Amino acid sequence: MSDPLRERLLRLLFPHKCFCCTALLPDGGYLCPACAKTLPRIEPGRFPNLPPFVRVAAPLYYKDGVRQGIHRFKYDGRSYYAAFLAGLMAERLLEIPGLPRFDLLTYVPPAPHKLRQRGFCPAGMLAQQLSRRLKIRVRDGLIGHTENTVAQMTLSDRLEREANARQSFAGVRGVRLHGERILLVDDVLTTGSTARRCASLLARAGAGEIWMAAAAVVPHQEWESPDMPRFSEKDVERAGIL
Numbered sequence: 001m002s003d004p005l006r007e008r009l010l011r012l013l014f015p016h017k018c019f020c021c022t023a024l025l026p027d028g029g030y031l032c033p034a035c036a037k038t039l040p041r042i043e044p045g046r047f048p049n050l051p052p053f054v055r056v057a058a059p060l061y062y063k064d065g066v067r068q069g070i071h072r073f074k075y076d077g078r079s080y081y082a083a084f085l086a087g088l089m090a091e092r093l094l095e096i097p098g099l100p101r102f103d104l105l106t107y108v109p110p111a112p113h114k115l116r117q118r119g120f121c122p123a124g125m126l127a128q129q130l131s132r133r134l135k136i137r138v139r140d141g142l143i144g145h146t147e148n149t150v151a152q153m154t155l156s157d158r159l160e161r162e163a164n165a166r167q168s169f170a171g172v173r174g175v176r177l178h179g180e181r182i183l184l185v186d187d188v189l190t191t192g193s194t195a196r197r198c199a200s201l202l203a204r205a206g207a208g209e210i211w212m213a214a215a216a217v218v219p220h221q222e223w224e225s226p227d228m229p230r231f232s233e234k235d236v237e238r239a240g241i242l
Contacts, residue, residue, distance in 0.1 A: 177208075
C-alpha cells in the first residue's frame with residue numbers, strides 16, 4: 001500500500017484531533033479553524049541572553065490550549081503532534097536573519113524511567129522532525145541524565161531548579177566536540193535552568209556556538225540574570241524570543 005493511501009486510511013480510522021481543543025479533524029491537519037485564529041504565537045524578537053546561548057527560538061507560549069496539547073503529546077500518546085510542533089519551530093528558526101548553518105542537532109535527554117514509561121522521548125522526537133525539515137543530522141548521547149533528582153516541573157523556586165538541573169544532567173564519558181555549531185532542542189523552556197545546564201555541558205565538551213529551539217516558552221518567568229525583571233507576554237515579545 002502506498003504511503004499516501006495508507007495515510008488516508010489511517011486518517012479515516014484514527015482522525016487527528018485539534019492540538020488545542022481536541023475537536024475531530026477528519027480532513028487532517030492539527031488545528032481547528034477557531035484554535036488556528038487564537039494560537040498563542042510569540043512574535044519574533046530578541047531573547048534576553050541565556051548564557052552560554054547566543055539566541056533562543058520558540059514559536060508558542062506555553063499556556064491554555066498549547067499547554068494542554070503539549071501535555072497530550074508527552075503523556076497521552078499523541079506522538080503525531082511532533083510534526084506540527086517541529087514545523088512551527090522550523091518556521092521560526094528560518095525567519096531569523098543570518099541564521100547559521102548548524103553542524104548538528106541534539107536534545108535534552110529525559111530521565112531513563114520516563115523514557116521507559118512513555119516509550120519515546122518527546123524532545124528527541126521533535127529533534128528528529130526538525131532534522132528532516134532543516135537537513136541537520138541528529139547526534140544522540142551528548143548529554144547524560146543522572147536520574148538522581150526530581151522532575152523540574154515540581155519545583156517553583158529558581159535556585160532549587162538550578163541546583164536540580166546541575167544534579168540531573170552530566171557530561172558523557174568520551175564525548176569530544178570540535179567547535180561544532182549545535183542546535184539544542186527541548187519541548188518547553190520554563191526558567192532556563194535545564195537549558196543552561198545542558199548547554200554548559202556541550203560547551204565543556206568542545207561545542208562552538210549553541211542555540212536553543214523549544215516548542216513553547218512559559219510566560220511570566222523570572223529569567224535568571226541578576227538584573228532581569230519578571231517578564232510578561234508583552235515583555236517577551238518586545239525583548240524576548242526569536
